[in-house]
Amino acid sequence: MIAAKVQDAFSFRVSHIDRSSRFGLVFWALLLILLAAAPFWGDRQTMRLLGEIYSYIALASLWNLLAGYAGLVSIGQQVFVGLGGYVLYVGALAGGLPPLLCVPLGGLLCGVLAVPVVLVLFRLRGAYFTIGTWVLAEVFVQVFQQVKAVGGGSGISLPAVVVKSIAQSRDGREFLIYWLFLALVVAVIGLIVTILRTRYGLALTAIRDNEMAAKSNGIDVNRTRLIVFVAAAFANGMAGALIFLQKLSITPFSAFSINDWTMNVIFITVIGGIGRVEGPILGAVIFFVLREFLADYGSAYLIVLGVIAIVVMLKARRGLWGYVADRYGWQLFPLARRLERTRIVPDAAAAAATIEAH
């Protein structure tokens, strides 16, 4: 025993949950019930807007996992969004597969493709990695413009017969796609929370905070990053397939759009709170509120977005949720591992120390 204090025995347990995350769980549960029922209280336009918000929360959460936790600042995630979309179109048109089956298929292909991509890109560090991801994305735009089978530069549309195969009525399709978007965002966030609670999540959080210290404490940083990148590509591919299933047409420029699938996503993550699971959710809400109120003002809208991004980056570098979390220690997901200890009779054997993991 090293210090005298250790002679005292403690009983301790480790719990993930605290008052704020208990509140958070109730909050999310109520919100989920409310949102799942949207087809019963919202009109078609509301549902479309909500679906779009979900897709952005999913994309931003994935980008947050990459950039905020694993330190992989990619500006090429549109590769996987677009590819997922194209898999759906090619699968449904040329392969005659049911469109909904093509959604996980899109994810799978992106996950497989991410392996060679990452082996090349991981040779680049920091800003060079970032530029590398962008170059890769531009390659895809150029290549898909040349492929006649998918309509080249003018793209392709989903024929009515394929669209009808999802559901006969228009309402049925809208409801189904809405619920799929909701399921996607719940799955993505649920998966991220689950990952962060495991040993693997400890490694990711440690890398987020200090890469050098992570390495010198036995964490294989590159392996951890590889897994994150592949998992994010898989989920991005599924999101892309779903997004373009709703849009009913796809072109290389819409599929691999850096503005739509990366810049907006970065804005959402950065103002909401990078490196926090709650961040992208808050960021997406802010982004869409601004868009709904300001979109009619054209360029003024973009100026406002830019000013907000700059102010947040200067005044609250970890984003709005990061500011709150640092200040008050709040968490709306049960992620932290809190050590609760009580001193028991000093001379009781140290063996009495019990661990209950929760």
Added chain:
Amino acid sequence: MSAILSLQSVSKSFGAVVVANDLDLTLGNGEALGMLGPNGAGKTSLFGIITGTLTPNAGKVLLDGRDITRLSSPQRCRLGIARSFQVPQPFGGMTVFENLVVAAAFAGGKRESEVYQIAATTLEECGLGDKANRLAGALTLLDRKRLELARALATRPRVLLLDEVAGGLSEGECEILVALIKNIRRTGISIIWIEHIVHALLAVVDRIVVLAGGAFIADDKPEAAIRHPRVAEIYMGISADE
């Protein structure tokens, strides 16, 4: 005393700056070795070479006679080499307890729940028991230094490299840390300690080496080493014959 760690003919330079010139060093099993030297002598770089963050231009690093020169720094950590950084490098957004869980789980290749005990006990040992759930980024300097030590200990190291753990602390705080390091010694962990606060070193170590210009200019019992003429010259700015 059998050697646990040794450097064999290690050389390293950054451009024209030579930080190690054909260096040999042996650390005995259970030994506590102090390292002195002027700023920029290459003491911290030597730690980088031992832990695998720096690759030497030539030479070998051996742990228990096994060549580890080509192993990555996480691999070396798992073999039992732990390091505390001169400027504390906590996982700032994680709690103090989580910092230790990371170290214990990944260095030991263990599951998370298996290391809660190690993490909680190590916290108590290092006087951080009351601060287990604080964010590591919000600690005072003394507590950051304690955390740096605690996290290194939680990896259950065989060789512990301490880089100026006492630097920047008040006299009282320094004593607390020295007592802690003495206790670590008693558990049989071999230590290399870089420190400018000489009396802190003298209280703990068995031997002192002095690094200057990429070479060890003294290697002796602590009292003898600090009386070496070049040491006085380096630290006091007076040459030996004055």
